[in-house]
Structure formats: C-alpha cells, structure tokens
Amino acid sequence: MKQVELLSPAGTIRNMRYAFAFGADAVYAGQPRYSLRVRNNDFLADNLAKGIAEAHQLGKKFFLAANVIPHNAKVKTFIKDMQPIIAMGPDALIMADPGLIMLTREQWPDMPIHLSVQANTVNYASVKFWQSMGVERIILSRELSLDEIAEIRQQCPDIELEVFVHGALCIAYSGRCLLSGYFNHRDPNQGTCTNSCRWKYDTVPAQENAEGDYILANNSVLSMADINQSFDSTASCGGAQRHPLADNIYFLEEEGRKGEYLPVMEDENGTYIMNSKDLRAVEHVQRLVEIGIDSLKIEGRTKSHFYVARTAQTYRQAIDDALAGRPFQPELLGILDNLANRGYTDGFYQRHHTQDHQNYMSGYSKSHQQQFCGEITHYHTDSGYADISVKNKFAVGDRLELILPGGNQDIVVDTMRDKYGNDMQEALGGGYEVQIKLPNPDCRYGLLARYY
Numbered sequence: 001m002k003q004v005e006l007l008s009p010a011g012t013i014r015n016m017r018y019a020f021a022f023g024a025d026a027v028y029a030g031q032p033r034y035s036l037r038v039r040n041n042d043f044l045a046d047n048l049a050k051g052i053a054e055a056h057q058l059g060k061k062f063f064l065a066a067n068v069i070p071h072n073a074k075v076k077t078f079i080k081d082m083q084p085i086i087a088m089g090p091d092a093l094i095m096a097d098p099g100l101i102m103l104t105r106e107q108w109p110d111m112p113i114h115l116s117v118q119a120n121t122v123n124y125a126s127v128k129f130w131q132s133m134g135v136e137r138i139i140l141s142r143e144l145s146l147d148e149i150a151e152i153r154q155q156c157p158d159i160e161l162e163v164f165v166h167g168a169l170c171i172a173y174s175g176r177c178l179l180s181g182y183f184n185h186r187d188p189n190q191g192t193c194t195n196s197c198r199w200k201y202d203t204v205p206a207q208e209n210a211e212g213d214y215i216l217a218n219n220s221v222l223s224m225a226d227i228n229q230s231f232d233s234t235a236s237c238g239g240a241q242r243h244p245l246a247d248n249i250y251f252l253e254e255e256g257r258k259g260e261y262l263p264v265m266e267d268e269n270g271t272y273i274m275n276s277k278d279l280r281a282v283e284h285v286q287r288l289v290e291i292g293i294d295s296l297k298i299e300g301r302t303k304s305h306f307y308v309a310r311t312a313q314t315y316r317q318a319i320d321d322a323l324a325g326r327p328f329q330p331e332l333l334g335i336l337d338n339l340a341n342r343g344y345t346d347g348f349y350q351r352h353h354t355q356d357h358q359n360y361m362s363g364y365s366k367s368h369q370q371q372f373c374g375e376i377t378h379y380h381t382d383s384g385y386a387d388i389s390v391k392n393k394f395a396v397g398d399r400l401e402l403i404l405p406g407g408n409q410d411i412v413v414d415t416m417r418d419k420y421g422n423d424m425q426e427a428l429g430g431g432y433e434v435q436i437k438l439p440n441p442d443c444r445y446g447l448l449a450r451y452y
Contacts, residue, residue, distance in 0.1 A: 001289055002294075003323070004294065004323065006023060006026075006296055006312065006319055008311070009167075009299060009300045009303065010028065010062075010301065011030075011042070012042045018305040018445055019308045023405070026295070027051075028301075029301065031065070033068075033081065036065070045085075063092045065116070066093050066094065070097060075100070091112065093111060094113075094139070101113060113134065113135050114136065114160075114162065119139075124152045127156045137294070139162040140152065142279070142348065144163075149163065149288070162296075164279060164298075165288070166281065166282070167278060167299020167300045203250045204251040204253060205217040210304070211306055277342055277344055279299070280333075280344040281346050281347065282315060282318050285322050289322040296315060298311045298312070306372040306449075309445070309447060310335065310338075311336070311339070313403070317329070318332055334369075371392050372448075373391055373449060374389060374391055375447055376388060377389050385435040385438075388427075392430065395425060396414065398413050398450050400413060401449045403447040403448065404442065417434065418432075
C-alpha cells in the first residue's frame with residue numbers, strides 16, 4: 001500500500017510545531033481574510049512566512065486554506081492580497097469557490113489547488129470535473145460512506161483524495177440545513193422542514209478552558225432580546241462599530257430542552273448555532289488506507305496544542321499499523337475518549353446509524369478520564385527536574401501520563417517544588433509554574449495529563 005499523509009490543523013505556529021513533533025506529515029492553516037477560520041488564527045504575514053519555512057526545513061508540507069465563498073468585495077482584492085502569500089511558497093491552496101479557483105489558475109498556473117470540503121464533492125463525476133479544471137486533490141464531503149469513497153477511488157484512480165477522520169461535524173452548510181431532520185426526522189431537503197432554527201433559545205455565557213474547549217462560565221442567562229438590544233444600540237450609532245458581544249462565545253438552551261447546552265459563536269462569516277457529536281473515525285483508518293486515500297485529515301484549527309499533539313500521535317499510530325499490516329488497536333479509541341469532546345460518532349462512514357450517533361443536543365464537553373494538566377517548558381539534566389507550566393490542578397501522588405513524541409509513559413508525582421525550590425504538595429491550577437522530577441530528559445514538546 002502507498003504511503004498515506006497525516007494532515008493536522010495549525011491555527012497557530014505553536015500548534016504547527018506540536019503537530020509535526022507528534023507525527024503529522026503536513027499541516028493546513030488559513031489566511032484569515034480568505035479562509036473559514038478567523039478566530040484564534042495567528043497566521044498573519046510574518047507567522048505565515050515563518051510557518052511555511054519551518055515546515056519545509058523539516059521536510060513537511062504546509063497547505064494554505066483560502067476556501068471562503070466570497071462576495072464581490074473579496075474577489076476584487078484576492079489577487080493583490082494573495083501575491084505576497086504565494087511568494088512564500090505554500091505547497092497548495094485549499095479552495096472552494098469556482099471563481100477564485102479560475103483567477104488563481106490564470107494568475108499562478110503552477111500553484112497546486114486542493115478542492116475544499118466546502119465544495120461538497122460527493123460523487124466521482126464531480127471529481128472528474130474538478131480534475132479537468134486542473135485541481136490536484138479533492139477533499140471529499142463528510143457525507144460519504146466508506147463504500148461510496150471506495151467507488152470514487154476506483155472511478156478516479158489518478159487524482160489525490162483526502163478525507164476527514166477526526167473533529168467537528170457541521171450540522172448545516174450553504175442553507176442545506178440538517179436540523180429538522182435530526183430533531184424531528186423530517187428532512188428539510190425533502191420539503192418537510194419544521195423550522196428548528198426558529199425555536200426559542202436562551203443564551204448562557206461560556207468561557208474557554210486550558211484545553212481550548214468551552215464550558216459554562218456561570219449560571220447567569222442572557223436572553224436573545226438582551227443581546228439583540230445591544231446590537232440594535234450599536235447599529236443606531238451608525239453600524240460601523242462591531243459590538244463586543246459578537247466576539248464572545250455562548251451556549252444556547254432551547255425552551256423545551258432545559259439543561260442541554262449548545263455552543264454558538266459569531267465571526268465575520270456568520271453565526272454558528274448547532275453542533276453534532278464530534279467525528280472520530282480512527283477505527284476506519286485501515287479501510288481508508290486499503291481504499292487508497294492519499295490524505296487523512298484532522299479538523300481543529302481553533303483547538304489547543306494538546307489536542308493537536310494527541311490526535312496527531314494517535315492517528316499516526318493507526319496509519320502506521322495499517323500500513324504495516326498490524327491489527328487495529330482498540331486502545332486508540334480510549335486515548336481519544338480522554339480528549340474533551342461532545343461525544344463521538346463515526347459520521348456517515350457507516351450508514352444506518354441511529355439518531356444517537358448525531359447528538360447535536362449535547363453541546364458541552366463530556367467528562368473524561370484524563371485531563372491536560374501541564375506543559376514541560378525546560379528539563380534540568382543536572383537535577384532531573386522539569387519546569388512545568390500548569391494547565392489544570394495536580395498534586396504529589398497523582399498518576400500522570402508523560403506524553404512525548406518518542407513515546408508515552410505513566411509516572412507518579414513523588415515530589416513537587418515551586419520555581420524557587422520550595423516544596424509543594426499541590427499545583428492548584430492554571431498560572432502556576434512548578435518543578436517535578438521526570439525520568440526522560442528528551443522532553444521537548446512534552447505534555448502531562450492527569451488520570452482521574
């Protein structure tokens with residue numbers, strides 16, 4: 001079987017470095033104005049040049065997302081804005097809009113283009129069409145089954161194919177809403193919409209934790225009327241100023257489903273209301289490798305470096321096992337369970353699942369058995385102590401997993417001290433800097449997770 005690329009998300013330079021350290025062959029990042037990730041994206045000009053250069057120094061690839069569906073204003077500025085970006089040498093542009101693809105092919109005919117999942121490619125005829133347009137890789141739609149993917153591969157043997165294997169799943173795109181179908185089994189695309197988007201929701205403030213996930217901030221509730229009034233007030237002042245509430249993250253609580261919180265956020269591209277369970281298809285990696293998929297992709301450009309490291313390491317193992325003919329390791333499911341998630345589904349890879357496999361009604365992270373508790377910032381070879389930037393509480397006597405690019409191991413914290421050398425029994429949470437003894441001096445990109 002041919003080699004299979006592991007493609008990881010890079011919302012930041014730091015995340016990119018962790019992705020490569022833990023086994024990714026390539027990363028993808030977004031040029032903020034022309035991608036679908038504006039929030040938590042630090043790949044402006046300087047960092048973009050630095051990221052591309054670092055990737056190439058490692059012999060890795062750096063793909064740039066420019067997959068927005070633009071209105072006229074962005075079309076007018078696209079070529080000018082992209083000229084300095086193209087000069088940096090990204091390995092491909094990830095694109096969705098036919099107009100921008102046409103402009104790019106005319107201006108830079110040698111620039112590889114990967115067709116974004118936003119283009120919703122679900123059949124081999126579409127693959128052949130885009131191939132005739134000069135597209136080198138197709139990122140297939142998430143709505144395909146394994147058998148459908150296999151048929152596309154058979155019908156289109158000479159083009160690169162990429163699929164998502166992990167991360168968030170969209171509940172709607174381009175107005176093709178799935179909400180009513182999931183809530184009430186009435187398909188909006190078949191004329192039976194129950195207008196779930198118009199149900200009454202209350203809004204609860206959220207806050208981001210150390211793992212990049214959102215949790216309830218407090219028990220106060222903001223009504224949609226309160227938020228709308230704030231926006232109306234801003235608009236009455238001319239509408240030029242963006243109200244700060246628009247940049248916050250909230251949970252929605254539907255009137256008839258008390259206690260079930262759904263995340264909602266807004267950026268310049270719109271408002272994202274509902275989420276399904278998260279995709280986890282690690283158990284299907286072997287089949288995807290056998291089918292001949294060229295790239296397996298992890299979603300999560302707004303996630304933490306801990307998430308990027310853990311997913312890269314886990315899927316790297318699954319790919320290597322599949323290529324070597326080794327059986328799937330069920331332990332990999334447990335590793336991913338320990339990441340904060342909204343519950344997992346394998347999406348559409350296997351048909352005829354029950355509604356429980358798409359649970360958009362539980363929008364907060366479920367409890368898990370392991371928690372990100374620290375990042376190793378320096379190792380003192382003379383003493384065997386490591387400097388730890390604490391992310392969540394842990395104490396002397398706790399069992400931790402030491403997570404390293406070269407392999408993981410369990411340890412027990414037998415001693416802890418502060419950065420001044422004073423003994424401590426417990427690091428109470430984020431913001432602490434402590435030292436603990438570690439058995440492995442090769443701790444660059446080292447992370448710690450506490451077992452519950």
